[in-house]
Amino acid sequence: MSKLILFVFAWLVWCLLTWPPSLPVLLAGAGVAALVAYLTGDLFVKRPHLLRNPVRYWYFCFIFLPVFVWQCLRANVDVAWRVLNPRLPIRPGIVRVHTELKSDVGLTFLANAITLTPGTMTVDIDRGAGVLYIHCIYVKETEIEAASREISGRFEYILREIFE
Amino acid sequence: MIDFVHVVGMVFIGGGVAFDLFGCLGLVRLPDVYNRLQAATKCVTLGTCSVLLGTCLIVGPSGGGWRALLCILFVVLTAPVSAHAIARGAHRAGIRLWEGSVSDAYSEDRDALNAKQQARNDNAPATPQTETRT
Amino acid sequence: MRTLSWVLGAVILVAVVCWLAVYPPPLDLGPEAHYAAFVTSAFYILLLAGVLCLFRVLRGPTSADRLVALDIFGVLIVGCCALFAMGTGQSWYIDIGITWALMSFIGALALAKYLEGRPLDD
Structure with a gap:
């Protein structure tokens, strides 16, 4: 199959x-x-x-892709603004983010989406504990719950429908 | 002939080239590996995808157009994975964050992670680390 | 001091971009000449971005910096191939772009593993 x-x-x-x-x-x-x-x-x-369920394709095409493209555009304008700004407004750091996803493909897509969205980049995944280590270019929250809501909350509920 | 589709394609190409330039400027200006990786990966990936999309619009639905769409797919799938691999490799190679950094949760947890990975490697030696759908 | 160097860099950059964008002067031969001039100047600006990448390859304080710059340079070459394909009308340039994207991806993964200090067959 x-x-x-x-x-x-x-x-x-x-x-x-x-x-x-x-x-x-x-x-x-x-x-x-x-x-x-x-x-x-x-x-x-x-x-x-899982591939036989057509609802997942609809979710992927019409909910995940537009959100992804929109966040990607926002990320680029954000990074271009930070690079061109003379004072270089960055406050980098690595924070922990909790995730509920378990499957490999779901985690891969979540990590890729986080890498291409504003100010965040995946450094490592602890698959057993469901913890992602995210490098932020401007750290707002170092607390794990608040950072999870801020960073992975944008994609996680969509990806759970598609890949779990 | 220059028509509407050509104009839209040229707008895409101009924006993509500008974002490529900003990404490489970030590569020069930002202070440490991780910040450079972020700026460069985001801006250059979207810029190149935009250039390819403009090429696809201008060339039209012939061989070149389909190949440009396929190339967009490959670039979007591979660029974040290689950024992730480079960031993890740099961190494990002991490259410090910039001294203005706020927190480094990864180096706090790294000993526990290494022990866990060692145990997993001993049990199941053929576990792939990252999985891509190319 | 910092503001001064920023202003200097911005002036140099804007001057170079303007020079590149108007360097082949578009003779008024109709819309096709403008189109060709546009593709040429876009290609020159990509070359400028590539030069910035090569500066980071040359200067990078650590090997990871050089690796990042090489990876990004590969993606820039894909964009150059797309512009070539459009300028010349030969669609096999895009094949070169696809191959280059995949090969630089594999190369970056292998070099990242090497940087991490693990064997390549892990």
Whole structure:
């Protein structure tokens, strides 16, 4: 099941890479995708039954992506303002943030989203305790609860619907 | 011909190039590795994605356009992961934070984390550290 | 002192950006010439950003600084490839960009592991 999903995904990527499609190119792509799926299929999708639920796709496309793009734009304007400011208004530090997410993909997406949003960057993940170590460019809260609400609260409730 | 789509694409490219420049300026101005990593990763990732999106709009839905969209996907998925890896590597290599920093919770907890990871490595040696969906 | 150096840097930067943006003067040959001049000046500004990255590679006090600058330089090259593809109309430049993005990602991961002091097959 997992290998089949990876095969379809890899073939799709191949088709986009060699866009004007022709029969020999498509056949070669099927061969390469089958090889890739056979070799690394077990690493890709751990719980394939989740992929059958269409509500997760809708959540991903229409709630996670707009929030993500908006936060990303805010982050860039924020960083550009801090860099161009002559007084360099930074107050950096590493704080702890608590998270409820357990699955690997959910944690990866949460860490990537935190890295691309205003003033924060993931340094390390303690998966057993559910603690993320976040480097902030301007620390407002060092208390774990307040920092969690401030930093990961923007994404966590969405990602819980999608990946848990 | 220069039409509306070209103008929108050129606006995207101009904004992307400006953000690239700001990101590299942050790389020069900010005081320590972690701050530089933040500014550079955010600004340059969004800037390059914006340039690629403008290219996709101008080239149109042909081979180049699809490849530019795929390239946006790869850049967005890989840039935060490599930033995270570099930040963790720098911290474990013992590079201090800037002296104006407020708190460093990670070095307080690092001994416990190392012990836990050692135990996990002894039990299950084949655990991947980070997982990407490339 | 700090304000003075900021003002000096800002003046130099604005001057260089203005010079790069108008350096190939757009002859009034119609909209296509303006378009080509726009792509060229965008490419020059990306080159300026690359020079700033190389300054950090040269000066970086620690090896992590150099690693960060190299990683960012790879992403800048992807943007340059996209501009090349648009300027010349050859779409295989974007293939180079995709390959460069993935290879610099793998290289950055490997170098970060090396910096961390762990074996690469962990």
